[in-house]
Amino acid sequence: MDYSGGASLNIHITESRPLSVDIIKAYTEEILYGLEYLHKKDVVHKYLRASSIVVDKNGRIRIGDYSIDKRLSDLYYSVESSRPGVHFTGDRELIPVRGGKKGDVYQLGLILLSVAIGLDADPDKPEIPQNFPPVFQDFLTKCLMKDERHRWSVYQLLDHSFIKEELPHTIHYAPHKPAATEENEKKQDINKDNDSEDDDLADLPFITALEASGQSRLTNEFEVLRSLGKGGFGDVIEVRNKLDRRKYAIKRIPLNPKSKYFNKKITREVKLLSRLNHENVVRYYNSWIETSEDPAHSDSSTSCSKTTGTGTTAHFIITNNVY
Numbered sequence: 001m002d003y004s005g006g007a008s009l010n011i012h013i014t015e016s017r018p019l020s021v022d023i024i025k026a027y028t029e030e031i032l033y034g035l036e037y038l039h040k041k042d043v044v045h046k047y048l049r050a051s052s053i054v055v056d057k058n059g060r061i062r063i064g065d066y067s068i069d070k071r072l073s074d075l076y077y078s079v080e081s082s083r084p085g086v087h088f089t090g091d092r093e094l095i096p097v098r099g100g101k102k103g104d105v106y107q108l109g110l111i112l113l114s115v116a117i118g119l120d121a122d123p124d125k126p127e128i129p130q131n132f133p134p135v136f137q138d139f140l141t142k143c144l145m146k147d148e149r150h151r152w153s154v155y156q157l158l159d160h161s162f163i164k165e166e167l168p169h170t171i172h173y174a175p176h177k178p179a180a181t182e183e184n185e186k187k188q189d190i191n192k193d194n195d196s197e198d199d200d201l202a203d204l205p206f207i208t209a210l211e212a213s214g215q216s217r218l219t220n221e222f223e224v225l226r227s228l229g230k231g232g233f234g235d236v237i238e239v240r241n242k243l244d245r246r247k248y249a250i251k252r253i254p255l256n257p258k259s260k261y262f263n264k265k266i267t268r269e270v271k272l273l274s275r276l277n278h279e280n281v282v283r284y285y286n287s288w289i290e291t292s293e294d295p296a297h298s299d300s301s302t303s304c305s306k307t308t309g310t311g312t313t314a315h316f317i318i319t320n321n322v323y
Contacts, residue, residue, distance in 0.1 A: 006054050006057050009051075013119065021167060032157055036155060037278040043276065105152065126144050218239070223239060223240045
């Protein structure tokens with residue numbers, strides 16, 4: 001995804017910080033414009049969630065991980081299944097609805113409901129609070145219809161009165177949270193101080209022997225700056241291109257080197273997605289595959305994921321512009 005110095009909508013769910021309906025309305029309009037652009041290009045997100053929607057440093061909504069995320073999920077489980085030993089699949093569950101453009105709409109409805117209440121909405125039986133503005137309730141209902149034949153499309157939702165009309169002044173819904181005491185605040189400050197050194201170490205990315213040797217395209221063409229995050233698929237690092245001096249986000253994913261056809265298919269899909277360009281959609285720039293003798297570093301059941309046989313691991317690298 002395009003790293004732009006902002007934060008994803010997921011923070012409002014994990015930290016129980018619900019958004020007001022008027023802010024949700026503004027964000028929703030931009031999300032719909034981004035989805036409209038993708039759907040017109042026949043690109044389906046396939047796994048839209050709060051963490052794939054980022055509010056950048058300018059307050060603009062950016063949609064990331066579109067289309068490719070499902071592919072990466074398949075890649076991850078392909079690598080894990082080839083690794084000997086006990087496998088831990090984790091809690092990564094897809095939303096239980098059919099894919100396609102109407103699937104994106106259902107997932108959007110769950111996201112909006114979740115950020116409105118500051119909690120994860122039940123994907124099977126989402127309940128819309130009755131104290132939401134009626135027009136917002138109706139909008140969510142149109143998104144969350146189980147029968148996708150009756151579920152509204154992105155194009156219809158852009159004409160919904162929730163988007164088109166001004167909202168009346170309403171009392172915002174928020175779950176009850178106990179007030180923070182002075183003692184708790186002091187403990188939080190102490191924990192922040194203790195964690196500062198750990199945060200500095202966490203910013204250092206994992207570098208393979210191939211990358212350290214200078215034979216990798218990653219270290220030949222880029223300066224590795226810091227780690228932006230890790231996940232089940234791999235990790236994301238911030239780099240600076242040595243030629244244009246611009247910063248980029250690079251996602252490294254371990255692949256199964258035996259699945260050459262599947263790996264080429266993923267690379268080809270990223271190249272197709274790199275043609276997409278919209279202000280509310282993150283942009284893919286490039287990708288390539290490198291093979292090293294090192295095990296792939298990931299947050300799976302062990303600190304590294306190793307394939308059987310030769311022990312080589314291919315790294316699938318996606319390049320996204322930062323700023």
